[in-house]
Amino acid sequence: MSAPVDLYNSAYSNYGSELYRQVRIETYGQDFGQTSWVTTEESAAIPVRLHLKPDSSVLEVGCGSGGYALHLASTVGCNVTGLDVNSPGVDNANQLAATAGLAARARFELCDASKSLHFDERSFDAVVSNDVLCHIPGRPNVLREMFRVLKPGGRMLFSDALVVGGMISHEEIATRSSIGYYVYSPPGENERLLQLAGFQSIHATDTTENASRIAQKWQQAREVRKNELIALEGTSNFEGLQAFLSCVHRLTGERRLLRYLYLADRSH
Numbered sequence: 001m002s003a004p005v006d007l008y009n010s011a012y013s014n015y016g017s018e019l020y021r022q023v024r025i026e027t028y029g030q031d032f033g034q035t036s037w038v039t040t041e042e043s044a045a046i047p048v049r050l051h052l053k054p055d056s057s058v059l060e061v062g063c064g065s066g067g068y069a070l071h072l073a074s075t076v077g078c079n080v081t082g083l084d085v086n087s088p089g090v091d092n093a094n095q096l097a098a099t100a101g102l103a104a105r106a107r108f109e110l111c112d113a114s115k116s117l118h119f120d121e122r123s124f125d126a127v128v129s130n131d132v133l134c135h136i137p138g139r140p141n142v143l144r145e146m147f148r149v150l151k152p153g154g155r156m157l158f159s160d161a162l163v164v165g166g167m168i169s170h171e172e173i174a175t176r177s178s179i180g181y182y183v184y185s186p187p188g189e190n191e192r193l194l195q196l197a198g199f200q201s202i203h204a205t206d207t208t209e210n211a212s213r214i215a216q217k218w219q220q221a222r223e224v225r226k227n228e229l230i231a232l233e234g235t236s237n238f239e240g241l242q243a244f245l246s247c248v249h250r251l252t253g254e255r256r257l258l259r260y261l262y263l264a265d266r267s268h
C-alpha cells in the first residue's frame, strides 16, 4: 500500500521558491501557482464560460495560493473571494493580494468547504472550483451550498478528475489516493447531483487528455530537478509524488480515470 504523501503543504509552503516556480512554468506555461490538472487554455476560457464582468463577484472554492483568483481580479477587474482549507495556501494568497495592491478586490479565507458556507444566499455571480470537490466529503451538500450562494442567473463551473472510466486495481487506487482524502465518481453522478441541487443547463466537457498531459509534464519537470527537490521534500515524499503523478498520467492516458469540466446555471 502507498504511504501518505504530502502535496499541498509542500507546494504552498515552497510557493515562492524559484525551483517550484520553474516546475509550474514548465508544467502549465503560465504560473498561477497551480496544483491541479488545468491547462492554461482552460484557465483562459473560464471568464468567458462564467460570463464574468468587472462588476461580478466570484467565489473560488479551493483557491490554493490564490494565483488564479488574483489573475481574475486583475484581468477582469471583478471581486473575488477564495476559500481553502490549507493555511499556507491562504496565507500566500492574502500576501500576494496585498503585494499586488488587490486586497480590496480579492480576499482569502481559511475554510473547510465540506461545512455550510457562511455567506448569505444569492451572494455571488459565479462560483468556480478547480479539481477540489473530489477532496471534499458530502458532494450533494457542497453543490447545494454552491447553488445557495449563487445569484439567480449566476453560473458555476467545477472540474472532477476522478470520474471512473474503467477498471482500476487496489494498488492504483492507493497510489492515486496517496495525497489525501478522495471521492471517486461514477460517470453521470455529477450531472445527477448538480440537477438535484437545483442547477440547470448542465454541460460536461471531457478534459481527460489534457489532465494526462499535465500529469506527465509535471512529473518530468520534477524529475529533471530531482536532487534539489529531494533537498526540500525528502526522498520518500519526492518519490511518492512522482509515483502519484505517473499514476495520474497512466490512468487518464488509458481513460480508466476521466476528468470532466461541469458548467451549470442557477436560473431562478
Ligand SMILES: C[S@@+](CC[C@H](N)C(=O)[O-])C[C@H]1O[C@@H](n2cnc3c(N)ncnc32)[C@H](O)[C@@H]1O
Residues within 6 Å of the ligand: 008, 033, 034, 035, 036, 037, 038, 061, 062, 063, 064, 065, 083, 084, 085, 086, 089, 111, 112, 113, 114, 129, 130, 131, 132, 135, 136
Ligand atoms: C488540486 S488542488 C487545486 C487548487 C487550485 N484550485 C488549482 O487549480 O491549482 C485542491 C485544493 O483543494 C483544497 N481543499 C481540499 N479539501 C478542501 C476543503 N474541505 N475545503 C476547502 N478546500 C479544500 C486543497 O487544500 C487544495 O488547495
